[in-house]
Amino acid sequence: MTILFAPSEGKRPGGDLPPLDEGAFCFPELYEKRIEAIDRYNTFVQMADLQNLQKLFGIKEEKLIERYRTDMFAAPTMKAVERYDGVAYDHLSYAELPQQAQQYIDEHLIIFSNLFGPVCAKDRLPDYKLKQAERIGDFIPEKFYNHHFGRKLTEYLEENGPIVDLRAGFYEKFYKIPMPHVTMKFLKNGKAVSHWAKAYRGIVLKEMAKHAIMDEERLMAMDIEGLSIKEIRQMHNKKEIIYEITI
Secondary structure, three states: OEEEEOOOOOEOOOOOEOOOOOOOOOOHHHHHHHHHHHHHHHHHHHHOOHHHHHHHHOOOOHHHHHHHOOOOOOOOEEEHHHHEOOHHHHHHOHHHOOHHHHHHHHHHEEEEEOOOEEEEOOOEEEOOOOOOOOOEOOEOHHHHHHHHHHHHHHHHHHHOOOEEEOOOHHHHHOOOOOOOEEEEEEEEOOEEOHHHHHHHHHHHHHHHHHOOOOOHHHHHHOOOOOEEEEEEEEEOOEEEEEEEEOO
């Protein structure tokens, strides 16, 4: 089982793990490619003026901008799954999960970082900020990672299926899954609502971890409070489970 997940705009500051090195990431054979992307970001952040940093980070406050004007290679790190603190991660509540559920997430979750590309939940990340879909000068991260990581991801997913894709649609630009997989859509009163979708992606991941889901049959049989399966659509290699939010 492999679950694909989106990052969040919000990050937890600080960290008590060592700075980046070759052991920080999964797919170690592609470490140098990650460094290429991080170097571009690092140089841009150190050299850019306030206006360009506001655009890059998607924030206006100068004091907050200074938080992110740091050297990526000297900053402390923490687990990727603990670095993010947006809606989905709040509802996942990783720190409150039993150890076995945390281990499940560490071993089965891949997060698509806007800067670092596809990272495993237990990979080590420094604090950073990069607005979704923002270029770093003329560098386009999603194109870079799609080109350099696509083949390796396909090999990994072929060996570690089944696949559940809980990413937002934007992250197909980093990697479009070529083999059979499951996705989910969440409706409230028959309409897609962004906040609820993020929340329930986190809730679904939490329930998968708590029950150590490893196959599609058990995934489909999960009883999640506040969700009811409305429809299941098969589209080429994608099975989409459409949930109605009932609370």
